[in-house]
Amino acid sequence: MGKMPYHLEKGHYLLLLEATLNEGIEAVVDDDTEVTFPGLARRCSMLEYMRGVVARPCSLTDGESEDDGVLMWPEFMSDDDVGFPIFEIIAEDWFGYRIRNNGTFNTSPHPNKPTGMWDGYQGNVERIVANVMVRCLEVSLGLDHDAPIPEGAPPRSWPLYFFFKCQQPFFEGWVTWQCHSVNRRAAGQVTVIFATPGHNHPVSDHPIPIDSNHDHRDDQVHTLRNDGEFLEEPVSAPAADVGGQPHQGVWVVTHRDHKKLNVFDTSVPSAYLEWGPPLLPIIAPENFCDVVTVQPAARSGGIDAVKPGYVAP
């Protein structure tokens, strides 16, 4: 996650979240006696925990409690599992919390500032995320909202997939689901899209890195990379990753490059009545006929063939 090189994002954190909740789901069969899989217990644990987060008091003045936030779920992976301080990034950039010198979070709303890195937006992102997690976990397990978590097998065990996408005015979580077969417990999926405001990091206007010095990094956007699993015009969508496990992917289809039109000086002198409202800036392709398909590398928000896996704390 971190800096955002392009518009559709997956990246390490959401891959790890998926691994945490989906691990072993491919072993689930339609026999009710075989519905346990490693991720199922963690799903139920996270659901119970997130329900507690949603139910906790929230102060208009002091904001969320500094204890027991969504990042404190006891079985969550650590920064070491991700390889960079992802939890600080989420706490600061997503939730807008400030980290004190002793490492604790100051969760009180910050007047006069946007929440985290979200431009022009103030909101309780953590509470939205907690509600999203509750809803998507309930849907994946076939539970009504706030229904008790069953001791045995839940009605279903659909895999969960997470993405996020900017830019829009508000922070939202979209929980979507698809049942593939009513006769099979695991035949379906839940796809969650975090729709976020814009952020204060540069976003590339071109999906294919411009790498004139061959360092695998875009010359303009540091985090847009052409190493790893980056592919231009990918052909295959493999069913399994390099470890033989069920795989997923993300491709971006767009124009090769874009430019912003119509940023001009509206005070240029003109004659009587020879003027009008400025046209709002518009994004236009450099080449109207040039459309590309790109498989971004994980560090650019894509999915590599070698996925990060859940690491038990």
Next chain:
Amino acid sequence: MINKDQRFDLAVANAAVALDIAGVLGSFLEGRFVEDASIGNSQWVSEKSEFFAVRWRFEGRHVGTIPGFGHTSIAPTGNHVSVSGLTLVENTAPGKPTGDDIEKLLRSGTVVFHRFIDWLAVFAQIGVLHLGRPMSIDDIRFVPPDRGTRRRPGYNTDPDDQHGR
């Protein structure tokens, strides 16, 4: 009205700006032009032209289509819009009689307008542009932001704001 022997002056400049502004903004805003005299009169002479500064405001309701790129446009929203601007009127023929037809004078090409208009606020009021300006948490908690007289630059540091910092 002006008479045929009149010279271009601040009164003519004001009338010219009113026609120029209302002629364009009036095509999509139903409202009225208001001269803002709060900065007083200002005029000066350059090497070849004479200039007149006219501050103004146009208050109206968005009732007409605003054209955009290609086939795009902004449809009428019905929103109330307050447009503020400053026009520098440049008369490139100082001392020449204006004649008694101001429309004819303005279309003669001797008068040029330098318009400085707060378009950002216009588009924000119409609702097609997200300004992205951080709001104070007090605004969010208790009441919609006061967009009237209490809202001013630095309002978030108002002593009444318990959380201002």
